Amino acid sequence: MTQTQTPHDALALLGLPGLALSDEAARLQWATSTQSQALGKGDVAALAFSALAATGFVDVPFTAVSHGALGRLDAAISAPALGIVRISAPGDLDLRVHLPAGLPHDEVRFVPDEDGGTAYLDLARATAVVVRAGLDAVLLRTTADGVSVHGVTPPEACLSPLQVMPSVATWAGACRDGWLAEQVAPLVSSDDPWPQVVAAGMLARLAMPADASEARAWLAAARAGTADASMIEPRRWAASLPADDRAALSRQAVVECAALCLDIEDVEDAVHASSPGWDDEVRTLAHRRDDLEAVLLLLDAAGDAADLRQALVAVDRAGFLLGLAVPTGAGLQDERLRRAGVKDPDAWWALAA
């Protein structure tokens, strides 16, 4: 079995570096032969996970384990030769499992048809997973002698006011794009620094000429060094941010990436033409992804976009899959997403616009 060195390495492997680890941790030992025999079951040969899944794991001995770090999740562990863990959610909660990229999910995770709240996980192959049910969330990580469990905290918006806040109200006032000015207006008045930063990025990125003749005028102005200040100033502001502010903004963006990634995975199964309200859910997620794109532009201008770009990989992987679930032709008719697609023809969050 391959292993990750630390819990933080495991979160990085999972593409979720923005998740916070709780203080409580546990180490679970693989079940021994004696424990298996006590359950009335002998050792099981190291069969393929999918072969065991085909039988519903009926003959596989599992030993129940408990620890505060698991929260309300029930866990049971197999023998080391199998490397399988069974996790069950409390009550009627659904269990969500986030796996490392590149693994065929069907072959490392088995959810019985009759019980969506239980999952069997092949930790011999998926050496780190995040399992969630309601507010309980844990990181499971394969170690040399068992499985380490860490509680993980759902990330929250926690950007403190920056030393130099963007003058978004002034820039928005100078913005000649009526639609864009209207979009950023509610963000400008927010007490939370995050929406204000997003608004600054939107001004720098989403302004668009009405037609080709206006586009020619914009090009001429850019060549003359007289481009519209509302689109220029946010970049200048970002480029002049002190290192502490840049780091805080980058950290918050990475945290938001983790939250968005998990939220996307939560709704993917529920997105279908006959599922009521899927369009509003997708629109909200797409706008949050576009918020991050606005912040990306600013962090790029500040020369500090590397962490965010890395964190966006997992978000966009999940988002691409969500995009495949969105019914084609449904058309959200969303101007912001349309503009996002014009700026980046590969943006998955613009495909539903």
Next chain:
Amino acid sequence: MTLLEAFRRLSPDCPPEDFAGQDALAFVQDEVNMLARRLTFEESIREDAATEVTVHMLFGGSRTTGALECDSDKRVRGFLRRALSNKAIELWRARRALAEDTIDDADHPIELVDIALSAEDVLTEPDLMREALAIEQRFMDVLVPACAETFTQVRARQDFLTVVTQIRALAFKATTIDEVVLESTGRTGATAEAAVHQRHHRARVRLVEFIANESGAGRLSAEQAEQFRGCVSFLHRRASSAKEAARAAQRDQR
């Protein structure tokens, strides 16, 4: 200066005396104009699309996630070509007031060309279509069987191949969703159709995961991975129709 260097250097905040910055803008604009001349739209559409795309790239487009991933002239060219193609089609539709479906009735679906938009040395839309068909053929002949091999259960492997064949037939309008639903479930109606959509979605997810894995392991280049992901998108865009699902729901209600 290479195209990649010029693209990276694009900035709307570039005073006239910043010669390198101005050169970068001119370089990218020339490239966009050259790419636009290869499109088979009428001249006014090509010119307007080129101007608007240059402005979009200058004001934010060159700092998007997709743009920042471009690590070669070739990938920048593909990115610009996709932006141009989208813009030209948008202008064309607006000017001709054409409904989306009216361009779908050719021998091959027009969206297929998106797969080949990053290809080098492709001059016209017929060339793009030929290249796209070749890529799609490689997808079906090489990638799909390789992905199927990752299923350890023979039955799961066969189910996967059946589902991909169904999605492809839908994409090329060789069958209808009603026929596929009946063939797959022995039933008709919204519930059966939802089950089929879920099955199709799982197959597409499996393909995307496989492409990511192969790309991560270095067995597919970034360009090949992009093209094959485009093939999966194409299968999705053509095969999973909300209109069809809504029609099925209406039929059920009746």
